[in-house]
Amino acid sequence: MPELPEVEIVKQSLIKSVKFKKIHNVIINNRNLRFKIEKYLKKKIINKRINNVFRRSKYLIINFEKEEYLLIHFGMSGTLHQVKNKNKFQTNLSFYHTKNLTKDHNHIYFLFDNFKIIYNDPRRFGFIKYFNSNKKLNFFFRNYGPEPFENSFNFKYLKKYLTDKNKNIKNLLLDQKFISGIGNIYASEILFYSKINPLKKGKNISHHEINKIIKKTRFVLSKAIKKGGSSIKNFKSTKGKRGSYQEEFAAYDRESKNCKRKRCKEKIVKIYISKRSTFICKYCQKK
Ligand SMILES: [Zn+2]
16 A cells, blocks of 8 residues: 555656646546545546645645645555556556556546546555545544644654553554554554564653654655655556665565664564564564
């Protein structure tokens, strides 16, 4: 599932092509996503100019002129693809760089002057939603915690939030109410760099560890963005470029490999927390 860095990369590459451009047509091929694509979506966004594209948590938000928004969540396997009109007979080949991804999973086409943007989602856990006011958009995000790079993600906030939490810190990092945008990959990375055991309860996290979490969260996420995100399975930017942060993993997916800390001789182990794989060095991340 794409996490904050991957959605940020899609945003950065999409914005270059669609900013200030008009959607000339919308073709809905298959409405069945996690929530059905609304029947009249086409009417609402056709001939609208895109003012901006931004990201909130793991969501991509297309902002039209005035207070109109199209929210895209990629679920487990959703991807956006930019296809030039000239290439109409070989769209999949030129952009997916794989012959296996079929057009069957193309749910919606947004047609621009000389290219189109396609949303493809084989597992259908993603969704697309339209909002016609800031108020409605903000209401959708009412239960989401601060963005990691915002000032509101600070010592005071973490201290207050964690003080009575029996939940472990790994699950807290995955909890979008606590912090927005982090998933299974980056939670392992952040806790490794912070030298915190993922099973440690929120209320037992020390002041020193709170500072570490803030610092390392920003470090890991900005490094991942710089590397174009992590391409585990099929993540690519809209231009079809793979990310390379997976080559930099310190803990995630490194089971039985040496801990990357210079003086540590332990190996990374995989444990399961709430049935989700978690990678730790038991020496560096002591309980
Ligand atoms: Zn270690």
